[in-house]
Amino acid sequence: MLGIEECLTEVMAIPGALDAIVIDQTSGMVVAAGGGSLNGDVEKSAAGISETLRATLDGLAMMSPTGAVRVSDMIISTDSGYHLLRSLETVFDGPLAIYVRLDLERSNLALARHRLQALSDRLVTT
Amino acid sequence: MPTVESILTGLAGDRATGALRLGKAGVLYLTGGRVTYAETPSCPRVEDLLTASGRVSAYAVRQARQAAGEERWGGDRLVDRGVLTRGELEFCVLGAVMDAVFFLLQLAGPRPRFRPGERHWLGPQWYFDATGLVRECKRRRVQLDQAWPSTDLDTLPVVPVARIPAQRVVLTSLQWEVLVGADCTATPADLARKLGRPAYSVLLAVRQLAAAGLLCTPEAAAGDAAQAQAAPAPRGDPPEKSPVPPRRGDSPDRAPVPDRRSGPPEGGPAPPRRGDTPEKSPVLPRRGDPPEGGPALPRRGGGQRTPDREPGGSPAAPFPAGLPAATADPGDVNLLIRLRNALEALA
Numbered sequence: 001m002l003g004i005e006e007c008l009t010e011v012m013a014i015p016g017a018l019d020a021i022v023i024d025q026t027s028g029m030v031v032a033a034g035g036g037s038l039n040g041d042v043e044k045s046a047a048g049i050s051e052t053l054r055a056t057l058d059g060l061a062m063m064s065p066t067g068a069v070r071v072s073d074m075i076i077s078t079d080s081g082y083h084l085l086r087s088l089e090t091v092f093d094g095p096l097a098i099y100v101r102l103d104l105e106r107s108n109l110a111l112a113r114h115r116l117q118a119l120s121d122r123l124v125t126t
Numbered sequence: 127m128p129t130v131e132s133i134l135t136g137l138a139g140d141r142a143t144g145a146l147r148l149g150k151a152g153v154l155y156l157t158g159g160r161v162t163y164a165e166t167p168s169c170p171r172v173e174d175l176l177t178a179s180g181r182v183s184a185y186a187v188r189q190a191r192q193a194a195g196e197e198r199w200g201g202d203r204l205v206d207r208g209v210l211t212r213g214e215l216e217f218c219v220l221g222a223v224m225d226a227v228f229f230l231l232q233l234a235g236p237r238p239r240f241r242p243g244e245r246h247w248l249g250p251q252w253y254f255d256a257t258g259l260v261r262e263c264k265r266r267r268v269q270l271d272q273a274w275p276s277t278d279l280d281t282l283p284v285v286p287v288a289r290i291p292a293q294r295v296v297l298t299s300l301q302w303e304v305l306v307g308a309d310c311t312a313t314p315a316d317l318a319r320k321l322g323r324p325a326y327s328v329l330l331a332v333r334q335l336a337a338a339g340l341l342c343t344p345e346a347a348a349g350d351a352a353q354a355q356a357a358p359a360p361r362g363d364p365p366e367k368s369p370v371p372p373r374r375g376d377s378p379d380r381a382p383v384p385d386r387r388s389g390p391p392e393g394g395p396a397p398p399r400r401g402d403t404p405e406k407s408p409v410l411p412r413r414g415d416p417p418e419g420g421p422a423l424p425r426r427g428g429g430q431r432t433p434d435r436e437p438g439g440s441p442a443a444p445f446p447a448g449l450p451a452a453t454a455d456p457g458d459v460n461l462l463i464r465l466r467n468a469l470e471a472l473a
Contacts, residue, residue, distance in 0.1 A: 001213075027326065122213075
């Protein structure tokens with residue numbers, strides 16, 4: 001049983017985590033943000049992340065044979081690092097997304113993904 | 127008159143704790159200058175969001191509310207009971223507060239009254255800076271306008287089109303809920319309460335659906351109405367068509383009078399039609415039209431028999447079910463002149 005702030009702290013404790021944002025998917029609003037290198041506009045990052053997620057969901061829905069799609073997480077690897085994005089549905093409100101940016105050298109993608117999954121299960125119960 | 131925004135900024139500067147009551151429009155609760163809760167009758171409250179899902183019983187919420195006090199707030203009691211996680215409660219409060227603030231900040235003339243020390247039973251679960259709230263509300267307004275730049279649908283019943291102008295559509299889960307919940311009478315605010323979803327999310331979904339051409343819009347309905355005189359109207363859309371004018375015309379003392387005046391001398395099919403519309407729901411008269419021998423008749427009558435009266439009807443074609451059809455009627459003009467004279471005599 002986690003609060004949003006504690007969850008964010010734990011996400012930042014994932015090895016190699018550079019910054020993390022909890023986003024309200026519907027509005028693209030920043031719920032909470034952490035990490036030092038978020039220099040500048042967290043809101044812009046959040047808007048970009050939710051747009052990425054939306055476009056992915058739309059695209060996947062279009063190409064999935066059943067037409068329905070449920071993304072649990074998304075991994076984007078770039079030349080400077082990994083972006084890990086986990087989408088979670090909530091019972092009482094709209095969907096949330098937890099985003100974490102990982103260092104290319106210091107992070108372990110499988111571990112990070114596993115930790116994020118465990119954390120989101122403690123944040124919301126389904 | 128100070129705006130809600132300026133009052134909020136002032137209270138934030140004073141690090142005030144208490145409740146800012148905006149008449150019947152709603153309440154904002156502050157703790158140490160930061161907003162911790164807000165509610166307004168037009169948006170679902172935290173209680174509504176919690177109980178709508180069925181996960182938390184209304185009884186559990188009531189119990190937590192009654193037991194709440196300074197030593198242990200209601201929200202903490204709910205978390206203690208294990209019915210939801212702290213994160214879920216926080217996110218729920220976040221949704222409800224943003225929702226209420228979004229609507230409260232748009233208010234024009236509330237009579238604000240601040241009661242220091244008054245607290246909400248949930249207790250502080252999430253702290254919002256006044257400036258952050260204002261900025262987020264602006265962002266949300268922009269987002270709404272980007273989805274569909276018209277407020278027309280915001281307060282009208284949500285009416286999905288019977289047939290979509292495409293072969294396939296992709297929906298979000300909330301858009302699906304809105305379409306399933308739409309019963310052609312519920313407005314976006316009603317749907318939010320019914321679905322237990324934040325009013326803003328529902329509003330956004332409604333505008334997205336409208337942009338995708340999946341909802342009946344007033345313009346489309348007006349366009350149909352203009353055609354309706356030539357051809358029978360398609361089913362489904364009449365309730366969308368601005369329900370306000372017909373309602374105004376509803377007052378039984380006003381509507382029938384012009385009809386009787388214009389009716390007998392003119393005869394023809396037009397008067398019964400006008401008489402029908404303000405009294406019944408706009409759906410019925412339209413369905414009744416075609417059997418009457420086709421809607422072409424009234425139009426022909428308009429063109430040939432009484433060119434002095436019917437022209438008044440044709441500019442008002444977008445609202446055949448409402449009052450405007452009678453605006454150029456000599457009877458109405460006389461009534462207006464008498465009204466004006468009476469008012470001048472009073473002044």
